Amino acid sequence: MSIKVLISDKMDPRAAEIFRERGIEVDERPGRSPDALKAIIGDYHGLAIRSSTTVTADLLEAADNLKVVGRAGIGVDNIDIPAASARGVVVMNTPFGNSITTAEHAIALMFALARQLPEADASTQAGKWEKSKFMGVELTGKTLGLIGAGNIGSIVAARALGLKMKVVAFDPFLSPERALEIGVEKVDLDTLLARADFITLHTPLTDETRGILSRDALARTKKGVRIINCARGGLIDEAALKDALDSGQVAGAALDVFETEPAKESPLFGTPGFISTPHLGASTREAQVNVAIQVAEQLSDYLLNGAVSNALNMPSLTAEEAPRVRPYMGLAENLGKLVGQVIGDRVKAIAVEVEGDAAELNIKPITGAVLAGLMGSYSDSVNMVNAPVLAKDRGLDVKEVRHSHEGDYHTLVRVTATTDEGKRRVAGTLFGADNPRLVHIFDVGIEAELSGPMLYIVNQDTPGFIGALGTTLGENDINIATFNLGRRTVGGEAVALVAVDSQPSKDVVKKLCAIEGVRRVVPLRF
Numbered sequence: 001m002s003i004k005v006l007i008s009d010k011m012d013p014r015a016a017e018i019f020r021e022r023g024i025e026v027d028e029r030p031g032r033s034p035d036a037l038k039a040i041i042g043d044y045h046g047l048a049i050r051s052s053t054t055v056t057a058d059l060l061e062a063a064d065n066l067k068v069v070g071r072a073g074i075g076v077d078n079i080d081i082p083a084a085s086a087r088g089v090v091v092m093n094t095p096f097g098n099s100i101t102t103a104e105h106a107i108a109l110m111f112a113l114a115r116q117l118p119e120a121d122a123s124t125q126a127g128k129w130e131k132s133k134f135m136g137v138e139l140t141g142k143t144l145g146l147i148g149a150g151n152i153g154s155i156v157a158a159r160a161l162g163l164k165m166k167v168v169a170f171d172p173f174l175s176p177e178r179a180l181e182i183g184v185e186k187v188d189l190d191t192l193l194a195r196a197d198f199i200t201l202h203t204p205l206t207d208e209t210r211g212i213l214s215r216d217a218l219a220r221t222k223k224g225v226r227i228i229n230c231a232r233g234g235l236i237d238e239a240a241l242k243d244a245l246d247s248g249q250v251a252g253a254a255l256d257v258f259e260t261e262p263a264k265e266s267p268l269f270g271t272p273g274f275i276s277t278p279h280l281g282a283s284t285r286e287a288q289v290n291v292a293i294q295v296a297e298q299l300s301d302y303l304l305n306g307a308v309s310n311a312l313n314m315p316s317l318t319a320e321e322a323p324r325v326r327p328y329m330g331l332a333e334n335l336g337k338l339v340g341q342v343i344g345d346r347v348k349a350i351a352v353e354v355e356g357d358a359a360e361l362n363i364k365p366i367t368g369a370v371l372a373g374l375m376g377s378y379s380d381s382v383n384m385v386n387a388p389v390l391a392k393d394r395g396l397d398v399k400e401v402r403h404s405h406e407g408d409y410h411t412l413v414r415v416t417a418t419t420d421e422g423k424r425r426v427a428g429t430l431f432g433a434d435n436p437r438l439v440h441i442f443d444v445g446i447e448a449e450l451s452g453p454m455l456y457i458v459n460q461d462t463p464g465f466i467g468a469l470g471t472t473l474g475e476n477d478i479n480i481a482t483f484n485l486g487r488r489t490v491g492g493e494a495v496a497l498v499a500v501d502s503q504p505s506k507d508v509v510k511k512l513c514a515i516e517g518v519r520r521v522v523p524l525r526f
């Protein structure tokens with residue numbers, strides 16, 4: 001049977017050419033409805049998309065032959081990665097192909113805001129010649145506030161520095177060394193809001209970044225600030241932005257992305273000082289050729305030879321290593337996610353130790369999986385292949401240690417995170433050949449499966465805690481799936497890992513924190 005790929009969004013013709021050159025059958029069907037796509041997806045082994053196709057669990061259900069989805073671009077929020085992983089479908093993106101182009105769009109919008117170019121153009125072409133109406137502001141000497149200083153943010157910073165702007169950046173994962181290297185001053189969000197004349201957003205849309213420019217944050221900006229968003233809709237509260245433009249708190253705003261796309265209507269449309277483009281950040285010939293070539297080559301390599309690059313849910317692996325290493329990858333990624341979600345940006349160094357059976361394996365993909373889990377909680381472009389490079393860029397010191405002796409377990413992966421406060425360890429083993437279990441959480445013995453939404457709770461070991469926890473969750477309609485407890489000493493500090501059927505809201509977390517003896521509650525997602 002021949003290998004078939006579907007291109008379901010408008011893509012540069014080089015992509016189809018590459019598939020054909022490599023002997024892969026390719027169909028181009030941009031603009032299909034979800035139902036129409038579902039009706040044909042079963043015929044294909046590969047799916048190449050941009051941002052218009054949404055790869056849902058429902059679509060994947062019908063994708064009986066699908067092995068790989070390739071995103072010609074960066075953001076993968078239109079792909080249900082856990083559902084793809086559950087079906088063994090590899091998800092790849094092209095993390096760098098459109099970064100320069102998107103950064104240039106942000107700079108273009110910054111100029112457009114500073115000089116009110118769209119309004120001035122419309123007025124002039126309407127024959128009005130309103131010279132005195134369009135008084136602009138100079139960029140030289142102004143402060144640009146970057147929210148998110150990854151690939152695109154750092155390119156924007158370089159361009160802005162060339163324009164003689166001062167650049168401050170809020171990015172909890174930006175190391176002081178990297179900030180120095182890219183020439184920005186690392187600040188907290190409040191400082192950025194207070195100081196920036198222009199704010200530009202370059203983060204993925206995550207639970208942390210959703211609504212990062214909330215009504216409250218907008219109220220704390222410097223009066224007359226101008227805001228640019230070429231990252232994702234949902235980062236800004238659009239209704240609050242409208243009010244801030246009306247009141248003059250915000251002098252101008254340019255959005256390339258919207259909470260709901262395509263954005264055919266919005267209260268922002270027609271507001272003075274508001275500019276919009278229809279998600280054009282990546283739309284240059286150069287970027288589209290780059291991402292089309294890259295996605296076609298990556299998909300072809302995987303479908304023809306099993307070679308993996310830029311995968312978000314799988315490390316690079318040879319055909320022989322794959323079956324032995326794969327069970328450890330899930331374990332390692334979850335250990336990384338656990339550390340990332342509990343300790344976050346305070347991690348300065350990571351040590352990955354393997355013991356017993358695990359010590360006989362290639363440790364690189366295991367370390368890659370730990371780092372991808374750790375950093376994946378705050379960046380879309382991290383995958384198991386590029387995670388070690390990104391970790392280095394961020395100044396994260398990574399050590400790998402192989403112990404040939406066997407300890408308490410026949411096989412063990414231990415992750416030690418160093419922060420300014422000291423070292424914290426988590427460890428896991430495999431039960432049987434491929435059943436991962438957490439066995440130590442921050443040096444407390446425990447036995448837990450890491451899966452789905454969970455809660456990490458640190459509390460004083462006192463009678464009544466479990467009852468109060470169960471009552472609070474029950475009152476808020478949250479069902480407990482599994483409950484795992486460990487403690488340092490009787491009556492001392494205890495930890496609970498609670499698997500729940502639905503993610504508790506911030507309010508519920510607050511209520512849990514208020515239970516007597518509870519010291520910390522962290523919602524987790526695996």
Ligand SMILES: NC(=O)c1ccc[n+]([C@@H]2O[C@H](COP(=O)([O-])OP(=O)(O)OC[C@H]3O[C@@H](n4cnc5c(N)ncnc54)[C@H](O)[C@@H]3O)[C@@H](O)[C@H]2O)c1
Binds near residue numbers: 095098148171231
């Ligand atoms: N408009 C477009 O067409 C277009 C094109 C390309 C990319 N994008 C979007 O741009 C985003 C950024 O792309 P990138 O390549 O720079 O990604 P990246 O992963 O290199 O950088 C994202 C940065 O955001 C930071 N970050 C994460 N959580 C944060 C938080 N809570 N507060 C502040 N910073 C935080 C990360 O540390 C990272 O440095 C992508 O996620 C994508 O959604 C849009």
Ligand SMILES: O=C(O)CC[C@@H](O)C(=O)O
Binds near residue numbers: 050076282
């Ligand atoms: O494909 C596009 O046009 C947009 C891509 C962009 O949103 C991305 O995340 O790379």
